Amino acid sequence: MTARLHAHQYGKAETRVVRILRDAPRHELRDLNVSTALRGDFAAAYLDGDQSAVLPTDTQRNTAFAYAKEHGVSSPEAFATLLARHFVDDVGPVTGARVDVEEYAWNRVLVDGVEHDHTWVRSGQEVRTASVTAGADGTTVVAGLRDLTVLKSTGSEFRGFLTDGYTTLAEASDRVLATSLVAQWRYAGTDLDFDGTYARVREVLLTTFAAEHSLALQQTLWQMGEAVLDAVPEVVEIRFAAPNKHHFLADLSPFGLENPGEVFFAADRPYGLIEAVVVRDGAPDAGDAWTRSVGAP
Structure with a gap:
């Protein structure tokens, strides 16, 4: 039997990133679930176990946390775009990247009819999603x-x-x-x-x-x-x-x-x-x- 590696990609699934902005008395909260997937010529990792072109999935997770700190989270789409472009533009072996983000909504707790500055309650089941695909x-x-x-x-x-x-x-x-x-x-x-x-x-x-x-x-x-x-x-x-x-x-x-x-x-x-x-x-x-x-x- 003759077999060939038809397609491949790899990444880090469901990195939970909670970004709290604390630079004012009224804090801001973004609650994300981030999944990354990288594409390129990684066949050697599958066929020969050669990891020399592979950016570890652990690094992809760390990048999500670091970018949340360095760039903030203005929206799930903007955050996913920053990550996807980074992997394609800054990591040599990567020719394509996909970043999927889910955002979980929180509503501020009311205290005496006024929104509290730093307390929230999770809002329902609805989930906001974003998927960014980047390439050459x-x-x-x-x-x-x-x-x-x-x-x-x-x-x-x-x-x-x-x-x-x-x-x-x-x-x-x-x-x-x-x-x-x-x-x-x-x-x-x-x-x-x-x-x-x-x-x-x-x-x-x-x-x-x-x-x-x-x-x-x-x-x-x-x-x-x-x-x-x-x-x-x-x-x-x-x-x-x-x-x-x-x-x-x-x-x-x-x-x-x-x-x-x-x-x-x-x-x-x-x-x-x-x-x-x-x-x-x-x-x-x-x-x-x-x-x-x-x-x-």
């Missing part, structure tokens, strides 16, 4: 979020679908629509107000989900993607994965009770998984920036 041909920034759980109690239907001998689902003209959204969007450049742009995209996603009447979750994803591209010119592509968090009417008839759409059973599995990609006309291809694309939560 440039840098691509992909931002996003996951576990953004949203629900609307009306304004959604699902009718007119294909049926066969195995179909039992009844048509619904007024149903609960809920999902735990995963979204990633690709920016047109790297010199952006990432925090401000992230907030705008998130706001558009939520307001569109709330305001637009939904004929199906598929249509809702298209409406959200189109709205983001219309409202945020910095975004050239957005990808979604949306599990349909089904809510079924609970049968209260055995108890002599009617249930006009008021009490539901929330089923966690199995679930429909709806995915979509919405691209601005004329947008350049993203290359391998989507290697770790959105998928099921």
Whole structure:
């Protein structure tokens, strides 16, 4: 049998970096989970055990901590860009780098109705994400979020679908629509107000989900993607994965009770998984920036 090493990369996964800015009475907090992956000609390490071109994963971890101190964390996208460009530009054997960052949100604790300067409480399950791919041909920034759980109690239907001998689902003209959204969007450049742009995209996603009447979750994803591209010119592509968090009417008839759409059973599995990609006309291809694309939560 003849075998060959087809592809390879290596890195340090899930380095937890918490950066606290203490240079004023009101402290600032950024809580990150950083993963790095380096690409280049490292075949000798795999085939012969020759580590002479390998920058240890331990060094990659240390670099993340040092950069958090030296450069701060203005946003996960900016931090990931700094790290990725450093590995490509400053480490000789490295020809490409990918840096994935998750940011965990914290809200300030209120004391007598006033935000406390240095105490926070973890905010929900939603996680902000950033992926930066750097190479000789440039840098691509992909931002996003996951576990953004949203629900609307009306304004959604699902009718007119294909049926066969195995179909039992009844048509619904007024149903609960809920999902735990995963979204990633690709920016047109790297010199952006990432925090401000992230907030705008998130706001558009939520307001569109709330305001637009939904004929199906598929249509809702298209409406959200189109709205983001219309409202945020910095975004050239957005990808979604949306599990349909089904809510079924609970049968209260055995108890002599009617249930006009008021009490539901929330089923966690199995679930429909709806995915979509919405691209601005004329947008350049993203290359391998989507290697770790959105998928099921």
